[in-house]
Amino acid sequence: MACGGIELVNVSKSYGRLRALRGVTLTVRPGEIYGLLGPNGAGKTTALKIIVGLLRPDSGLVRVCGVDVVAERERALRRVGYVPENPVVFENLKVIEFFRLVASLRGIPREVFEERLKRYVQLFDLEGELGKRMGKLSRGNAQKVLAVAAFLPEPDVLVMDEPMSGMDPEAQRAFREEVARFARKGAAVIISSHQLPMVERLCTRVGIISGGRLLAEGALDEIRSRVGAGADAALEEVYLKLVGGGAG
Amino acid sequence: MPARTFLAVLEALLKDDRAHYVLAALTAATVAIAALAPPIRLLQPSALGITKREAEEYASAALLAYLAVTALVGAPGRGQLVVKKAAERDLLLTQPVSVRAYLLASSVREALEGGASFAFSLAFAAPFLGPGAKAALLLPTLALAHLFLETATGVLGLAAALAGARWVSAPLLAYLAAGVLHSAALRSLSPLLTAPLRWIARPIVLCFTLSEPWWQVLAESLPLAAACAASSAAYALLSERFAHPEMMKLLSEVAAEEVGGPELSFSSDPRSAIFELHLKRAFATRRHAALVAAATASLAALGFALARFGLAEAIKPGMVLVWFASVSVGMLLGVAAFDLGPLWFYRVNCADLRALAAAVALKQTVYLSEAALALSAFAAALSGRLEYLLFPLANLPFACASSVGTLAAVALIIPRKRLVKHTQEGLTVPEEWLLSAALASAAPLLLAAALFGSLVETGSPWLPLYLAASFALAALVLFVGVEVAAELLYSRDVAS
Numbered sequence: 001m002a003c004g005g006i007e008l009v010n011v012s013k014s015y016g017r018l019r020a021l022r023g024v025t026l027t028v029r030p031g032e033i034y035g036l037l038g039p040n041g042a043g044k045t046t047a048l049k050i051i052v053g054l055l056r057p058d059s060g061l062v063r064v065c066g067v068d069v070v071a072e073r074e075r076a077l078r079r080v081g082y083v084p085e086n087p088v089v090f091e092n093l094k095v096i097e098f099f100r101l102v103a104s105l106r107g108i109p110r111e112v113f114e115e116r117l118k119r120y121v122q123l124f125d126l127e128g129e130l131g132k133r134m135g136k137l138s139r140g141n142a143q144k145v146l147a148v149a150a151f152l153p154e155p156d157v158l159v160m161d162e163p164m165s166g167m168d169p170e171a172q173r174a175f176r177e178e179v180a181r182f183a184r185k186g187a188a189v190i191i192s193s194h195q196l197p198m199v200e201r202l203c204t205r206v207g208i209i210s211g212g213r214l215l216a217e218g219a220l221d222e223i224r225s226r227v228g229a230g231a232d233a234a235l236e237e238v239y240l241k242l243v244g245g246g247a248g
Numbered sequence: 249m250p251a252r253t254f255l256a257v258l259e260a261l262l263k264d265d266r267a268h269y270v271l272a273a274l275t276a277a278t279v280a281i282a283a284l285a286p287p288i289r290l291l292q293p294s295a296l297g298i299t300k301r302e303a304e305e306y307a308s309a310a311l312l313a314y315l316a317v318t319a320l321v322g323a324p325g326r327g328q329l330v331v332k333k334a335a336e337r338d339l340l341l342t343q344p345v346s347v348r349a350y351l352l353a354s355s356v357r358e359a360l361e362g363g364a365s366f367a368f369s370l371a372f373a374a375p376f377l378g379p380g381a382k383a384a385l386l387l388p389t390l391a392l393a394h395l396f397l398e399t400a401t402g403v404l405g406l407a408a409a410l411a412g413a414r415w416v417s418a419p420l421l422a423y424l425a426a427g428v429l430h431s432a433a434l435r436s437l438s439p440l441l442t443a444p445l446r447w448i449a450r451p452i453v454l455c456f457t458l459s460e461p462w463w464q465v466l467a468e469s470l471p472l473a474a475a476c477a478a479s480s481a482a483y484a485l486l487s488e489r490f491a492h493p494e495m496m497k498l499l500s501e502v503a504a505e506e507v508g509g510p511e512l513s514f515s516s517d518p519r520s521a522i523f524e525l526h527l528k529r530a531f532a533t534r535r536h537a538a539l540v541a542a543a544t545a546s547l548a549a550l551g552f553a554l555a556r557f558g559l560a561e562a563i564k565p566g567m568v569l570v571w572f573a574s575v576s577v578g579m580l581l582g583v584a585a586f587d588l589g590p591l592w593f594y595r596v597n598c599a600d601l602r603a604l605a606a607a608v609a610l611k612q613t614v615y616l617s618e619a620a621l622a623l624s625a626f627a628a629a630l631s632g633r634l635e636y637l638l639f640p641l642a643n644l645p646f647a648c649a650s651s652v653g654t655l656a657a658v659a660l661i662i663p664r665k666r667l668v669k670h671t672q673e674g675l676t677v678p679e680e681w682l683l684s685a686a687l688a689s690a691a692p693l694l695l696a697a698a699l700f701g702s703l704v705e706t707g708s709p710w711l712p713l714y715l716a717a718s719f720a721l722a723a724l725v726l727f728v729g730v731e732v733a734a735e736l737l738y739s740r741d742v743a744s
Binding site: 049052053054055056073074077078080082084087088089090093094096097100101102103104105106107109110113 | 514515516520589590592594595
């Protein structure tokens with residue numbers, strides 16, 4: 001595994017008059033799990049969508065595995081797994097058909113696909129869901145399916161937007177362990193989430209974004225010292241100090 | 249039900265569709281066109297080969313057919329009602345809004361949107377058909393007619409939901425069968441088919457004629473207004489039986505239950521997987537084949553029946569085909585929006601977007617061609633000219649251009665809007681209009697359909713050459729169009 005990870009250099013993006021990202025620079029190195037935090041509308045989803053090529057930055061540079069996403073999107077994304085937040089899905093496809101489609105598009109050989117699928121179905125307790133249509137899944141099960149779809153190609157880079165929303169505790173645990181496994185194998189992982197305890201436990205580095213600007217970035221200890229929080233301060237406390245939500 | 253709740257729900261529904269702007273613009277445009285344009289008086293009903301009375305009879309029979317088909321096809325299962333949008337169900341589940349208030353507001357919304365759109369399109373014909381001031385009555389008359397049809401089909405739907413669909417469909421089918429048999433015996437349209445809704449058709453027809461003053465048209469509309477009040481009251485009364493919003497089912501959920509098709513298999517070729525998903529699953533089903541066969545056979549039977557009634561002269565098959573070609577593109581938007589909703593998935597998984605564009609464009613072209621085949625069976629049966637069966641081939645350039653045009657139009661709105669979980673809840677009224685305008689680029693190809701009709705009617709020896717040229721043009725349009733659409737799908741931002 002191991003590629004060049006994720007690089008955003010001075011990336012900006014506007015929607016009309018709304019400036020969603022203002023010169024964001026961040027790096028996720030191979031083997032790192034990066035937690036992207038911020039209030040609603042801070043620009044997290046925009047940043048992640050830019051990384052996977054769904055949005056084009058107005059300016060700046062985006063590289064995945066050392067490949068420019070804007071100039072060579074297909075080559076860059078060949079090694080990326082993506083879990084979007086509340087996406088439009090194939091309502092009429094059964095879960096098993098959806099996984100087959102992922103495997104077909106990603107060029108996963110049949111035997112490898114069946115072996116991996118067997119493992120993930122067991123890990124996320126999806127046996128009873130394989131025959132259901134995607135549009136009929138509960139929120140949590142839909143998230144599990146999208147996570148498995150991202151894991152199936154064994155990517156070098158994982159980009160995940162609120163991946164655990166709706167998941168039950170067992171699935172959350174399985175998800176965390178799987179993400180950690182990927183990181184151990186050298187994958188670069190970026191996760192956007194509001195679940196601060198999970199981020200604190202799972203992520204090796206954290207970036208806090210607000211109003212389209214990256215306010216702070218680094219290991220939790222570094223950010224703690226930067227905001228003058230105590231060595232045992234929880235991420236929630238650090239986060240609220242940074243984004244100005246002291247009341248919370 | 250407090251009127252305030254009803255009005256608040258109606259306002260929310262209209263605003264959700266962004267229909268308030270459209271309604272205001274359409275109303276102003278319709279009144280201006282109808283009232284200000286000088287009457288040209290070129291096309292009287294007599295100029296179309298029918299009398300005013302016959303126009304009323306055809307219109308009333310068509311309205312009855314619409315009512316019956318809507319009730320038969322759209323009848324929900326027992327104990328359930330269908331909601332158009334997830335947001336509307338959420339409104340019912342989370343706010344103190346009764347099912348009754350929602351259903352009535354939803355009907356009025358449909359009546360206003362449908363009536364205004366239809367009146368606007370007819371208003372262009374108003375200067376040709378009648379004096380201005382009277383034609384301006386089209387808007388309220390059509391809105392009332394829409395409201396009546398909405399609430400009447402609503403009453404039938406509620407009856408079906410409460411008692412079971414067959415208790416509504418069986419008497420309705422028996423009545424229609426009696427009407428058709430009686431018409432066959434009379435060799436003209438039976439009063440069974442024309443009488444029930446003549447009082448709706450009459451004021452609409454009178455809006456277009458010259459001999460009645462505007463106040464008479466207004467007076468003729470009063471029974472329609474009274475019927476609207478009665479059907480709305482009946483609708484409200486019946487809807488009280490649906491006290492629980494949990495009984496409301498999303499249209500998309502109902503549609504998803506009906507989807508069949510062969511299961512998507514594992515394919516080592518990504519392009520094959522895309523074609524299998526969009527083409528094989530859509531068409532390789534017994535249900536689909538049966539539907540196409542049934543529609544074609546029904547329309548052929550209708551053509552034979554109308555020819556027997558001596559109506560072959562009054563109904564110009566060529567014009568029917570042109571009309572079909574122009575209205576059929578509307579259904580494409582839904583198909584394209586549904587297929588391209590998960591565009592994020594294709595993009596992130598590095599799918600071949602050319603294959604995707606080709607598969608979706610071909611799917612739409614096949615849908616249009618199947619519908620064209622059914623219509624051509626009608627035209628052939630009506631006129632006795634088998635050459636009309638070749639219409640799908642003549643219509644191919646228009647079908648292909650419409651298909652790729654729809655794809656391109658959907659690709660253009662994808663960056664701005666999270667595209668549709670479900671077709672029916674995806675687009676607001678202005679967006680639908682915008683996309684329809686984008687599709688107008690295919691309009692010149694309608695001439696192909698019109699030319700085909702005249703070649704068939706005159707028995708021209710150029711017909712084979714014309715069909716060969718149509719095929720070649722269609723292939724070219726598809727090839728170039730798919731390239732353009734694929735480029736747009738690749739390069740535009742994706743909001744969903």
